[in-house]
Amino acid sequence: MTVHTPSELELGRQAYRAGRARRSVLVAIASTIAFAVIVWATVINTPGWAAVQRSFFDPTIALASLPRIWDGFLLNLTVLGLSVITVGICALAIALLRTLRGPVFFPVRVLAAAYTDIFRGLPFIIVLYLFGFGVPTLIGERIHPVVLGTIAVTLTYSAYVSEVIRAGIEAVHPSQTLAARALGLGYTRTMRTVVLPQALRKMTPPLMNDFVAMQKDVGLISILGAVDAVLAAKIESSQTYNFTPYVVAGILFILLAIPTVRLTDWYTAKLRAREQAGAIL
Template identity: 45%
Template sequence: MGGLTALTAWRIGGYAMAQGIAPVLVALAALPLLAACVFVARLGVLAVLFSRAGKKAAEIHEAREFGARASLRAWNALAWSSALAILLGLAWLLALNDAAVSRTFFDLGLIRRSAGAILSAFTVNIAIFVLSFGLILVWALVVAIARTLPGEAGRPLRVMATAYCDLFRGLPAVITLYLIGFGLPLTNLPVLSSLSSTAYAVIALTLTYGAYTSEVYRAGIESVHHSLVSAARSLGFSHAMTLRHVVIPLALRTIAPPLMNDCISLQKDTALVSVIGTIDAFNQSKIIAANDFNLSAVTTVAILFVALTIPQARLVDRLTRDMAGRRAAGGA
């Protein structure tokens, strides 16, 4: 009887305990579900907020894009209207005063008649340019090497090269031409006093542009990293061999665009040789202009120089772009 009572009491107690723990177990089991519901709700709220922000950003972007397109259209309209205004202004200038400007500078009949003589004289400009540029490349390199000689032993040559560069970069090219073209014949020197005016022009332009081009060479030489020079010297190269095989080839890659700029300037300055009596294209056009009281022949010379210079300018642009691309590739 006592054992039955104890068993019954144990069962009743176990049932009561189970009834008390069950809510707790149910609550614990519901916690992950509740957390999942909260997480999903939070994601929903964030999605709504990001959607509104994205819509607002899209509206702002569309507004900016619309504004950029409108600004671009406005600038295009301004550019084309300005170009049209300039063209109309030029046309009005050419038609002004019974087309006096057009007849003075663009007489097609005189241009046709004088084209042969001017083209023949223009070959003198080309010859002076080719000879001068070849001599300049060699002479400027010599001067640049002299300016970069190291040590105390190279000081006298460095001083002389610096003095030469300072002198001829300070003198206008036309004065150098005048002094050499009219001064050397007065010296009665065995060879120099009996040269042609074309030869005097070549000498003067070589001395003038040699000073400028030597600075271009020197900048290229000094741009070569000293470690490359040290590596060459450690291999047993002399200073001259290092310049020939390492420094100058590397320098030429970087100075090609400025060298071409000097080339363009030299081509234009060949017209200055008219001051010493050389019958070049400009001098020939002045003779024709004096005979016909018209400057159309000079316009022909201007067109020839521009036609010869523009391809060189485009070549400089291409060399500059190629150099920038190589630097970018090397940096990457």
């Protein structure tokens, strides 16, 4: 059996790569220590840090307020789960309407474009006020805040997500559509089996970013009177005269966002690697 022996050039390359790796680790450790020293000198080692710690980072108050904030956080998750479904359906429909060709569909395209312009321009908090309080007043009946919050999130984020989907559809080369139609596929089947699968890979990273933004904005449904994590933190804060409950609510939202953010980074890096390798996306 022949044993492969690396050449001197290859051994030199391996030694160089190992040296670069060790140097990178040492630089990372040094920069981390330097950052920690700066934080200690400018934040922790200051006269006001003790007061900030008592007002924002009291572990006793954090543990006491966690159950109530967690119950409110489950309400935020309910709105988020419902909104993911409704936003996906509405955004796909709007994107398909905006990509329709032919003069007969001009009014539909104009209405879809007007919708995206309006709800991308309106601040989300104004949408909450308009629909959260306007719709119950209009119909004269009380509506559950979860329903109103889901409607507001759907109206706002469908405008953003539809533009992402439309951009993904238009990024697919027209030859793909022409080839499918030449094979006898209709418009619906062409979109479902040819265009959308290719567009999905291109629009997944921005869709994940919109999902992270939506995770944060569902915390605003407390405006409608829903006892979510934010309102529960406000109640706990008013009872303890301490801001630690807000920090607890913020940590819960961060823990919710981190997996999606990391997944977005991983998928984006994977797509970049495939593009650099010359793979067909």
